[in-house]
Amino acid sequence: MSAHSLSLGRILRFAILTLGALIFLAPYIFMISTAGKAQSEIFSSSLTLIPEQWSYVENFTKALSRVSMLTLLLNGVIVCAMIFVVQVVVAIPCAYAMAKLKFRAARLMMVLVMLGLLVPIHATALPLYVAFDRLAVLNSYTALVAPFSISVFAIFLFLQFFRALPDDLIQAARLDGMSEIGIVARVVVPNAWPAITAFAIFSVVAHWNDLFWPLVVVSNQDYATPPLGLLFFRAAEAGDDYGALMAATLIITLPLVAAFLIAQKRFVEGITMTGLKG
Amino acid sequence: MASIAMDMPIVAADRREARIAWLLAAPAITLLFLFILLPTLAVIVLGFTDFELGYGGFRFVGFENYAELIGDRTFRRSLWNTAVYTAIVTPVSMVLALAIALLIEAETRAKAFFRTVYFLPVASLLVAMATVWQFLFHPTIGPINTFLAEFGIAGPNWLGASGTVLYGLSIIGIWQSVGFNMVLFLAGLTAIPRELYAAAEVDGARSWLDRFRLVTWPMLGPTTLFVTTISIINSVKVFETVKTLTEGGPNKASEVLLFTIYQEGFVYLRVGYASAMTVFFLAILVVLMFLQYRVLDRKVHYA
Amino acid sequence: MSILALRNIAKCFGGNAILKGVSLEAEEGEFIALVGPSGCGKSTLLRIMAGLDHADGGEIVISGREVSSVAAADRNVAMVFQSYALYPHLTAGQNVAVPLAMRRLTAVQRFPFIGNLLPGQRQIRADIQRQVKEMAAALKIDHLLDRKPGQMSGGQRQRVALARAMVRHPSVFLMDEPLSNLDANLRVHARGEIVELHRRAGVPTLYVTHDQSEALSMADRVAVMIGGTLLQLAPPQEIYDDPAHIDVARFLGQPRINVVETRMDASGVVRFGALTLAVENSAPRDAAVMLGVRPEFVRLNGNPNGTLKARVERTEFLGSEVIVHTRLDAIGEAIVAKVTPVEASVLSDGMPVSVEIEPDRAMLFAMTGERLQARTVAVAPTLEKAHG
Structure with missing residues (x-):
């Protein structure tokens, strides 16, 4: 009886955490997805994440050249x-x-x-x-x-x-x-x-x-x-070239995010330690 | 005689130690004066002048700048917006952070994974992620409104309409600060002695809510107070998203304190007037810190 | 009828068996000390009784009710924790009131602000206050009721923790090393107090400790647990004088019991020095056995012609007694003797001595650790000499 409700609680907890995680990750997911889409596809305003036509090279070239x-x-x-x-x-x-x-x-x-x-x-x-x-x-x-x-x-x-x-x-x-x-x-x-x-x-x-x-x-x-x-x-970038813009944000966000992912335990400890002392 | 002879080398050693101490601290002291104390004093003094960059001279105008501030509609708007932003972001991000921290703490598997995911925004370049959010919020091609359209809801022009822009910015602010608050709460939760929960159970705290009220919430008191203060301060300092996405618009609907100071001081170069605003800003921080250190501190530390 | 019974309690943590089928019964008003080295599973057993951990197998019966699946809150057991686990944000009085409020007030009545407005709760609250005051008076902590744990000394906290546990008249009282955070003087004083409180309240008490002198001095019965098994449960004198297992004999007593390996012959007789012991158990004959004797039953004398020759290695002067470390010449085993300072005065390091063991005090154990019942066979000294 108690074991059953326990597992139900766990499933609920896990579901909430996962849903929240998806929401928190959404900006990253869309950033990576949009960075690979062509202008026309972006403006078709669909929710598909995988680009129909891979335009990563094109967008990254634009981002790097400007x-x-x-x-x-x-x-x-x-x-x-x-x-x-x-x-x-x-x-x-x-x-x-x-x-x-x-x-x-x-x-x-x-x-x-x-x-x-x-x-x-x-x-x-x-x-x-x-x-x-x-x-x-x-x-x-x-x-x-x-x-x-x-x-x-x-x-x-x-x-x-x-x-x-x-x-x-x-x-x-x-x-x-x-x-x-x-x-x-x-x-x-x-x-x-x-x-x-x-x-x-x-x-x-x-x-x-x-x-x-x-x-x-x-x-x-x-x-x-x-x-x-x-x-x-x-x-x-007069505004609306979101493909290139997302490519640029991706390049710029990546170093620190990568550093964080590699040393995430240190990061969290460091921020906690400095956070609590401050 | 003997005692003097004994004392002499000790006094000399003390002096030597004091001299070394001064030497070691000297760079820090110099820089502290140069880059913190002096500029702070200067900003207070400048607040009483009509100094404008590009013009040679200036004169003291007493409280004229402050009088102007009271009547300045942009400044009042900016204060109001900052207050609204803070009133949304602080409680929401704290409640979310505490809830997530409690869920993660209770979960045995994938703890590190969830912690990493929720913390990711803290380690991300805010200006860059704000740009992503701008795309998400785009009225026609943005995923959020596309998603809402699937359910037949016509999404607003989030960052483009004066009625919704503050909410849009608040969502970004919450997204960005939850992870930081969460790790602080997690640290607070791990610091609670397990035996207190055991005692609560034996004492008759049957439900999770009973134990939360009897142990978790009171024991988190110091953490909560600290997170509250730091969240408010960080909300009051909102600048990056406003500068990147809205420039205070539309129609000053997202003017916030630091952005107004930036505009006045560094765009219109009215240094004197902007200094008066800065003093105001500083006063808010001082009051917040004072509240933390004095009034509330006594109620949440039990030692 | 036993008020508390544990039957075959088993517990594993990640493949390690922490408790291997522990059974124990406590009578009305009994004080049982659960003693053992750290990691023996005694605290786990206590937590299982309290309902804080779940056993993998076995039964727990409290006042005739099987409680294995009953939540800690509903078992009516009270517990005093090693760290006292007082709520640091509540005053001593509020701490003591918690178990009463949790049981007597509903969740709504306990709700801040709103709860105070509900009918009926005023009477209950007054009643709780009265009981807290009575308990405080009994434990002499009246003057502390408005203080928070942070403003109290260790001894005061310990009393408040006791008051919190006793206030609701539990059917079983569990204590997890409640004295280990006190300094030595206070600890001895607190022992007497807890025994006194126990006598007055008459609630069966299980007291976990790793300190053998605490266990022997306080308890009606002592339970020795080693490696997840309850080896013996007996009154203090009995468990000391007549241990059922070599590990019990080794765990109790300071300095430790002397153990030497020797042999039992085909007729079940063990000879060691001047001792001749006949084994009465049906243990396999012609096998190695262990002979144990406590240091206070070892005599040393300067006669170099005794049957067990040894050499003094080192003496430790402890004031009222002297611990003498010797080594047997024949088999190289160490033998420790506890003697009076007068007896020790004639001994010096390196001196040859002969060791005598009080015949009725020697104990035999099988190599697996179980006690072998043995009786001393009287052998006429003259006869012995003639044969030798």
Whole structure:
């Protein structure tokens, strides 16, 4: 009796989850399907998913010829990598000093960090834009990277992680004759990998997807990041060539989605960890 | 004498440690001032000026910008739209996320598969996926209206009509944020001690609903509070979909806060006026955070 | 009539048999301690009794009712968990009231806000409050009723958990290592209290623990479980003095019982040192057997001409007693003796000694572990010498 109702409940649960999954996947399914359809077929507005006439090559050629997708992706990689490296290099020593050294300003720093967590790029964009304009650094990697060189969130996250590291470990390293920089590089960082990977995922997802700041400082296609490039592509593509548009979105979405699918456990852990700490 | 002699090297060592600490923190402190504190102060100051980019000088105008804001119909519209968007996206995405998290948690097989599927939108480029949604929402050739037509329902011009555009954007917003909320809820659910459920069963909580009310819901309190705050903040920050799909249209029906700030500041270059709006935006974030940290925090943490 | 009976309970987890047909009966008002090493299946057995896990086979009878397919909520068993499992968002008073409210109020009456408006519930709620107060007074936790678990000490939480379990007068009381999260001093104190509470309430209690001194000191009967099998169920003294299985003998007692392998001859007689034991079971003769003797029944003396020669390896001074580790010269087996400090004072490391075993205290076990009943055959020492 109870076993029967149990299995019925399970079937229902499974059905709901599957239906929901289909709805959530629908945009991807249609993206892949439409990217292979010819203009005429798209406008026949049928729900068939398999293209009658495979036009993938045609659509992808169009997508690749209008805007240099390669440049976009490369810019995305360069900008995200630079941001991440600088953030970590700046944040780790600071978090270490706050967590493990006799540092008078640690409390004040903590207040600043908490304040900083409140302020998104949207709030500081105007003065930064004016300043970058004066310094004539708009349309450059510098402009794209500089405001994110400091991540208070990284400091916050690493601080919590470092506090959990045993003091004995640091003391032992000191007795072994390591300098403080040496301790950071050879003791703290190797032990902080979970936090660093989690932050890497958080940082890359955030900056790969960010449209606002690139839109503000970049008007030149050469420095466009993927989201901005897609915006340019849409503008160039007077609207309704959905085949080419879907091909372009497919190319641009693929790298991060592929990375996610390969390392999905890490991704979810990373987002959960950074999400809950923030 | 002896004690002074003992103390001296310790004081010196402390000083050395403090010096190293400053050295290690110096880059972070400098950048923090340069890119966060200074610009934040600047935006507050600029809010009291009539500064416009391209013109050399500016003057302080007191609260003139704020007075103008109150009468600005676009800004009011934009605030209202942001509020409506937030009021739809936050509760719906949270309820869906919690429901999915509970279903996934209860399911033994294919857990990872479902988690991956629902989380996929979080890892996808929003601007790109918004473009896909635009196609899905297309009034004539879009799959959604084609699907509705199969049942004889004439679908609306989702993103093209002022009556439906906010709902269309909300659907995209929900689709995009459910996965994020879900993984947070999943983490919250796994953190609930199994023994509490056992205790609830022995204590007489027969049905799933009884156990949910006695254990799950109260134990999820901190997670729920956190997800609420972060969902509201993310909804208030809606920008990508609006910029990509509607540019605030049609007829300002999808003007939202960040888009209005962007238009004023970076398109019309009225930096002073846009700064005043930004201060307003910042104030909303501060109030939300304050609510989380102070008022509600006490009620949901039990330690 | 037994108030609780388990018959042939079996449970598998992923192909591993956790419980291999366990049967057990508890009488009215009895306190049974279920003891065994971790992983022996004792907690699983408890969870099956509570209805939190389902057995793959067997019967559970509580107060004459077969309850295998009855939900935990309807079995009227109470349980105290190792972590206490108090609801952290509820005060102590509210925690204690939960089992009453769950049973006495309907789902609608318990619904927030609306429930408070329904007729009849006011009387029930007042009644519940009264019972909670009574229980709190009995356990001396009146002053804690408005505190949340987070604001209480371990000992206080443990009392609240007890109150929550006892408040609804269950027909069976289950406890899963309820003292293991307390510090050593408090634990000994709490033992006495639980026994006292049990006596007053008179509810049959099953108490799971891995701590043998807890089991021996608290229980009316001790059940020793090892590897998913209940090896013996007997009063503490009996189970200690007269274990039915080598594993029971090994599990109980500190330091562990001495076991040496020896042989039983074709006539069923075992000779070891000065001991001669005649096996009374119908066990196969002319086979290897195990001889066990607890350290307190081993005597050591400095006479180098005894029948069992050994050498002192190491002594451990424990205050009131001394543990002496020796090794037999002949077969190289270790023998541990528990002696008084006075007796130990003449011993030193490396010293040759002779080992004597109190004849009535030696036990024989078959190689499969079962106890072999044996009787000491009196042999005149002179005769022995003449033959030797």
